[in-house]
Amino acid sequence: MERPRNAYCSFCRKSYRDVGPLVEGPGNVYICGECVELCQAIIAQERRRRKPTPPLEDSSQLREKLDRLVAGQDEAKRALLGAAVPRANPRGHVLLIGSARSAKVLLARALAHLLDVPFASSDAAGLAKSISLPTDVPVLYALLRASDFDVEAAQRGIAYLDGLDDPEMQETCLSVWEGHNPKPLGNIPFDVRGLLFVCGGIFPALADYDPDQPLTAERMVKVGARSRWVQHFAAFARVTPLSDESLFQTMGLVDFTHTSASPSEA
Numbered sequence: 592m593e594r595p596r597n598a599y600c601s602f603c604r605k606s607y608r609d610v611g612p613l614v615e616g617p618g619n620v621y622i623c624g625e626c627v628e629l630c631q632a633i634i635a636q637e638r639r640r641r642k643p644t645p646p647l648e649d650s651s652q653l654r655e656k657l658d659r660l661v662a663g664q665d666e667a668k669r670a671l672l673g674a675a676v677p678r679a680n681p682r683g684h685v686l687l688i689g690s691a692r693s694a695k696v697l698l699a700r701a702l703a704h705l706l707d708v709p710f711a712s713s714d715a716a717g718l719a720k721s722i723s724l725p726t727d728v729p730v731l732y733a734l735l736r737a738s739d740f741d742v743e744a745a746q747r748g749i750a751y752l753d754g755l756d757d758p759e760m761q762e763t764c765l766s767v768w769e770g771h772n773p774k775p776l777g778n779i780p781f782d783v784r785g786l787l788f789v790c791g792g793i794f795p796a797l798a799d800y801d802p803d804q805p806l807t808a809e810r811m812v813k814v815g816a817r818s819r820w821v822q823h824f825a826a827f828a829r830v831t832p833l834s835d836e837s838l839f840q841t842m843g844l845v846d847f848t849h850t851s852a853s854p855s856e857a
Contacts, residue, residue: 660840660844671699671789685789685825685826685828686828687791689791691833709734711736715752746782748787750786751789754791756792770783794816796813
């Protein structure tokens with residue numbers, strides 16, 4: 592059947608000249624590919640909402656599973672699980688310290704995999720936009736993408752932020768955390784209080800301290816961290832590089848389908 596020259600999508604009203612081929616239904620109803628994708632995302636979102644929420648496992652069960660996903664890194668695992676398990680009453684975020692960025696990202700991603708929540712990662716440069724544009728927070732938009740724009744699911748996710756040695760970027764974090772409701776997508780409010788932020792930094796001045804001594808907020812302030820910033824953390828932990836074997840093991844076991852990077856990292 593020949594398509595009328597003025598055919599429009601019956602849902603978004605865009606012309607086939609703008610959106611490409613239209614699928615024709617009965618009664619001269621048409622739908623474009625963009626609206627088909629949107630419908631699929633809405634249906635998938637509703638299915639996830641209706642899926643019963645499994646009971647949260649205790650920290651020992653999660654630790655066993657995390658050990659199977661990532662070898663070693665005991666200090667970081669204790670910090671992550673200590674902050675993640677009581678998410679109904681969050682105690683704060685986690686700061687992972689060390690030069691091995693891939694290890695820090697994969698630890699945070701493995702935790703999101705265990706908790707079955709969306710995950711997104713960004714660096715300090717990508718976060719910097721929110722200093723002048725507080726409604727434009729790339730890592731939050733990336734979380735929305737990872738959750739198929741299910742805001743409720745995204746607000747329970749895990750966000751990894753790297754390069755937080757810079758005090759200016761620490762202030763940027765504070766503007767997001769203490770603002771509570773940035774709007775990363777148009778006018779959609781996004782409540783960050785249910786998120787677990789895993790932050791990464793090198794902090795080379797820590798090399799002057801005994802590595803066997805626990806990291807504390809006071810020590811982080813001494814090496815240049817902002818006092819108000821460190822008060823938002825439940826734990827600090829050192830991270831060492833992953834071996835190639837451990838790296839490939841984690842990559843092979845972790846589900847990356849609910850992962851997204853901010854536009855600065857894409």
